[in-house]
Amino acid sequence: xxxxxxxxxxxxxxxxxxxxxxxxxxxxxxxxxxxxxxxxxxxxxxxxxxxxxxxxxxxxxxxxxxxxxxxxxxxxxxxxxxxxxxxxxxxxxxxxxxxxxxxxxxxxxxxxxxxxxxxxxxxxxxxxxxxxxxxxxxxxxxxxxxxxxxxxxxxxxxxxxxxxxxxxxxxxxxxxxxxxxxxxxxxxxxxxxxxxxxxxxxxxxxxxxxxxxxxxxxxxxxxxxxxxxxxxxxxxxxxxxxxxxxxxxxxxxxxxxxxxxxxxxxxxxxxxxxxxxxxxxxxxxxxxxxxxxxxxxxxxxxxxxxxxxxxxxxxxxxxxxxxxxxxxxxxxxxxxxxxxxxxxxxxxxxxxxxxxxxxxxxxxxxxxxxxxxxxxxxxxxxxxxxxxxxxxxxxxxxxxxxxxxxxxxxxxxxxxxxxxxxxxxxxxxxxxxxxxxxxxxxxxxxxxxxxxxxxxxxxxxxxxxxxxx
Numbered sequence: 322x323x324x325x326x327x328x329x330x331x332x333x334x335x336x337x338x339x340x341x342x343x344x345x346x347x348x349x350x351x352x353x354x355x356x357x358x359x360x361x362x363x364x365x366x367x368x369x370x371x372x373x374x375x376x377x378x379x380x381x382x383x384x385x386x387x388x389x390x391x392x393x394x395x396x397x398x399x400x401x402x403x404x405x406x407x408x409x410x411x412x413x414x415x416x417x418x419x420x421x422x423x424x425x426x427x428x429x430x431x432x433x434x435x436x437x438x439x440x441x442x443x444x445x446x447x448x449x450x451x452x453x454x455x456x457x458x459x460x461x462x463x464x465x466x467x468x469x470x471x472x473x474x475x476x477x478x479x480x481x482x483x484x485x486x487x488x489x490x491x492x493x494x495x496x497x498x499x500x501x502x503x504x505x506x507x508x509x510x511x512x513x514x515x516x517x518x519x520x521x522x523x524x525x526x527x528x529x530x531x532x533x534x535x536x537x538x539x540x541x542x543x544x545x546x547x548x549x550x551x552x553x554x555x556x557x558x559x560x561x562x563x564x565x566x567x568x569x570x571x572x573x574x575x576x577x578x579x580x581x582x583x584x585x586x587x588x589x590x591x592x593x594x595x596x597x598x599x600x601x602x603x604x605x606x607x608x609x610x611x612x613x614x615x616x617x618x619x620x621x622x623x624x625x626x627x628x629x630x631x632x633x634x635x636x637x638x639x640x641x642x643x644x645x646x647x648x649x650x651x652x653x654x655x656x657x658x659x660x661x662x663x664x665x666x667x668x669x670x671x672x673x674x675x676x677x678x679x680x681x682x683x684x685x686x687x688x689x690x691x692x693x694x695x696x697x698x699x700x701x702x703x704x705x706x707x708x709x710x711x712x713x714x715x716x717x718x719x720x721x722x723x724x725x726x727x728x729x730x731x732x733x734x735x736x737x738x739x740x741x742x743x744x745x746x747x748x749x750x751x752x753x754x755x756x757x758x759x760x761x762x763x764x765x766x767x768x769x770x771x772x773x774x775x776x777x778x779x780x781x782x783x784x785x786x787x788x789x790x
Contacts, residue, residue, distance in 0.1 A: 331357045333658060334448060334462035336440045336604070339366020341635030341647030342468030343424055348652045350431035352659045357460060358433050359440040359450050364424045366470055368644040370417050371490045376513055378413035379493070380676050383520035387678065394715055404521055406498050413493065436460070442605035445628045464630050464658050467611075467618060468651065469604065471597035471636035476505065478566045479593055485568040487592045489514065498523050499589035503575060505563060507534035509675045511594035512546070516677035519555050526556040526586060528577055533559055535675060539687040539736040541702070541722060546738060549679050549718065558584070566591070599637040622665045623657035624650055632658070646671050670753040674743040679719055682746035685734035685753060688724050697727040699759075701783030703775050705739045707790050710770040716740035721779040723749075730758035735779075741772055748776055759784060 333349045335342045338360030349356040363370040389402045428435055438452035440460075448460045473488040475481055481488045487495075492514050498521045504511045507529035519525045527534065533543040534550075534557060547557055558579055565576040568591075575586040598616040610628040612619040617639040624632040632654050635647030649669055656662045672684040685691075691698045705711040705719040719739020726733055735749035752762055762780045767773050781787045 331355050331434075331460065331462040333357070333464045333466060333655065334359065334440075334460055335466045335468055335651075336448070337366065337468035337470055337600075337635075337637075338364040338424070338435075339468060339470045339635065339647065340368050340644040341470070341651045342366065342466070343428060344648040345466055345468060345634065345651030345655050346433045347427060347431050348655045349659070350433050352655065352661070354655070354659060356431075356433045357436060357462070358428065359436045359438065359448070359460075361437070361439040363421055364428070364435070365417070365421045367472070369420050369424065371493055373644050374420055375413040375417045375493050376489075376517075377676055378416045379409065379517050380513060380678075382409045382412070383517045384678065386520055391715070406521065407496070410493070410495065439603070441603065442608055442631075445609050445631045448605075464632065466624065466651070466654055467604065467606075467626075467631070467633040467637060468635050468647065469600040469637050470647075471599045471642055473593065474596045474598045476563070476566075476593055476595060478563070479505070479568070479573075479591060481593065482568065485573050485590055487590055489592070489594060492518075492592050495590075500524065501588040501590075502526070503528060503573070503586055503588045503591045504594060505591060506594035506596070507531070507557070507559070508537070508594060508596070509535070509673075509677075511592065512550070512675055512677040514592055514594065515555055516550065516553075519550075519553055520678070524554070524556075526558065526588070528558045528561050528563060528575075530562055531559065535681070537673070538675075538681060538683060539722065539734070540689065541720075542681050542683065542736050542738045545720070546675075546677070546679060546681055550677065553678065597636060597642050599639070601637060623662065624654035641671060641673060643671060643673065670750050672746045672750045674746065676743060679738055680740065680742040681736070681738040682742040683734065683736045684746055684750045685732065686724065687734060687736070688722070691724045691726075691733040695726045695728075695733060698733065699725040699727050699783040701725075701779045701781065701787070703778040703782050703787060703790055705772070705775055707778065708770075708772060708775045710772050711740065711775070713770065714740065721745075721775045723779045723783050725759050725783050730760060732757065732759070732762070735776075737776075739772075745773055745776060748773060 332354035333356045335346045335358045346356050346358040436450045438450040440448045450458045479486050483491050501524045504515045504527045507527050515525045534547045535543045561579040567574050572587050573591045577584045601613050611626045618633040620638050624634045634650040636642040674682045701723045706717040711717040722736040724734040767777045778787050
């Protein structure tokens with residue numbers, strides 16, 4: 322094991338080295354808490370090694386390919402680009418490996434003791450760590466933080482085999498792009514991989530049991546994303562139920578019901594992206610008072626569980642399962658342990674992003690949720706075709722939408738779809754965190770020419786004051 326130590330003197334032991342766990346460990350070390358971190362596979366967790374980061378490397382390649390193919394619109398003539406699939410995949414791995422080394426360096430620099438192995442609780446504050454060779458080591462701590470993340474949820478009729486039936490991890494390790502691919506689930510993971518493989522020429526069919534894609538998003542965003550991706554050649558089957566499935570040596574045969582219609586599909590591979598389930602097994606939680614409900618550790622404020630001194634953060638505590646939420650919770654949890662926080666926490670404003678083409682991002686409530694909560698609301702919607710920068714870069718497809726409480730001017734929700742949506746949403750997140758109203762947002766000066774001006778116009782539009790629509 323790395324930094325071998327047998328000790329009962331740790332102030333904090335973090336179980337899990339993902340974006341929640343390693344950030345919690347770094348913050349604990351900053352606060353001069355004697356800190357250990359246990360990770361069974363890769364520092365950085367699924368997000369850095371097999372999720373958020375490598376998928377964005379792939380999607381960047383897809384975006385670059387798309388821009389090259391449309392360069393003629395800018396007066397640049399190029400021949401059809403050739404894709405080296407193996408090299409594209411290899412670069413995504415290199416990006417993850419580089420960041421993994423960075424996390425390793427940060428933990429060492431901070432003085433965090435790292436144990437590589439699987440942790441099991443013998444009680445609230447006692448753990449046994451077993452490394453890959455079977456050697457064990459006992460640790461003790463005043464506080465333990467469970468940050469073990471989540472894994473892909475499978476389907477009984479389509480068990481993952483790494484060959485024809487993929488999890489997101491298999492989709493990141495493919496040797497070549499399949500000619501045909503079915504994606505089961507139209508959430509963020511499913512839509513991102515659908516977008517990537519379609520850009521490489523794969524014929525993609527997305528199957529979603531809900532009535533629309535990205536069912537957690539605002540309805541206007543969902544509709545726009547589906548319409549745009551359909552133009553890219555992706556087929557969608559919504560309100561669709563997978564009835565049966567069977568994989569053989571060369572294909573996967575699917576039977577799908579869509580209302581009264583029945584469809585038979587034969588594809589080279591299937592990506593199952595129907596959600597995640599928390600990693601709560603084999604942790605020894607049964608030796609504590611921790612409550613686990615359907616794969617989710619139950620917590621109250623600051624990550625507290627029913628067992629004093631034992632905390633849980635991130636995906637293992639349930640939705641929304643997002644890396645940045647886990648990191649935020651890790652910092653809050655450690656600062657509570659260190660006595661820097663007290664009382665009950667305010668609910669954090671957590672943005673959500675989808676990096677498919679087109680990109681989409683949101684923070685707060687959808688329009689439907691806002692109307693259900695506040696009753697009377699003001700909605701502003703500004704099309705990117707009215708934004709000078711969007712037109713200049715030939716990316717004028719999309720819109721920004723804001724939802725305000727009519728009585729108070731509180732920003733209840735913001736929804737963006739189009740170029741750099743995921744880089745812009747933080748502006749609305751910051752406004753919400755600072756409890757800015759429409760008045761402050763209207764008085765804010767946005768630089769010209771930028772895509773961010775459309776954010777300002779969407780606020781103005783909610784009050785009938787848009788200037789360029």
